């Protein structure tokens with residue numbers, strides 16, 4: 001066994017849960033040491049790349065992100081695939097179909113799970129489920145933008161795939177789940193680049 005005597009100390013239990021976890025860890029040389037790691041638990045998440053093969057376009061969102069502002073003010077409007085936190089009893093798929101409607105204004109009935117990823121394994125417990133789905137204008141029911149009653153405000157962007165990939169290269173897109181999904185689409189040839 002690699003770890004034992006695990007002790008959870010709650011540091012904050014407000015919106016989400018921040019714990020300090022103290023534990024004994026056995027190093028390869030056989031020595032046991034008491035270590036401490038702070039872990040932030042805000043549940044798991046789901047994200048989706050909406051793509052249209054005929055038009056060669058994708059749907060992305062742009063929103064203000066306070067944690068980014070804390071790091072680098074000028075980068076605080078973040079271009080991301082549609083995403084949301086998974087509520088207690090919902091599946092990742094239910095979550096993402098709902099988020100697509102709320103954030104982008106499109107209604108889709110199904111999506112393919114293509115990757116799952118720990119978004120920041122040194123600090124977050126979060127595992128994110130990454131989906132892709134095709135869309136066209138018949139799926140559009142409103143302008144999207146997020147739920148004002150939940151204090152969400154997003155801009156919906158429809159970009160050519162080529163431009164989105166260019167924005168990864170230029171650093172205009174800096175969100176990891178978004179980069180993963182755009183590069184997935186490129187590698188798996190869901191879309192073409194000229």
Ligand SMILES: Nc1nc2c(ncn2[C@@H]2O[C@H](COP(=O)(O)OP(=O)(O)O[C@H]3O[C@H](CO)[C@@H](O)[C@H](O)[C@@H]3O)[C@@H](O)[C@H]2O)c(=O)[nH]1
Nearest residue numbers: 015043044045046047083084085086126128150151152177
């Ligand atoms: N009061 C309060 N509200 C919060 C807080 N954090 C988030 N919220 C609210 O919770 C909602 C979260 O919106 P979602 O669309 O469900 O999640 P998200 O912020 O897009 O998060 C997605 O991307 C994150 C970053 O990659 C992921 O961490 C997350 O799992 C998810 O996939 C927002 O309406 C916001 O108002 C907080 O600390 N305090």
Ligand SMILES: [Mg+2]
Nearest residue numbers: 082083084103
């Ligand atoms: Mg969201």
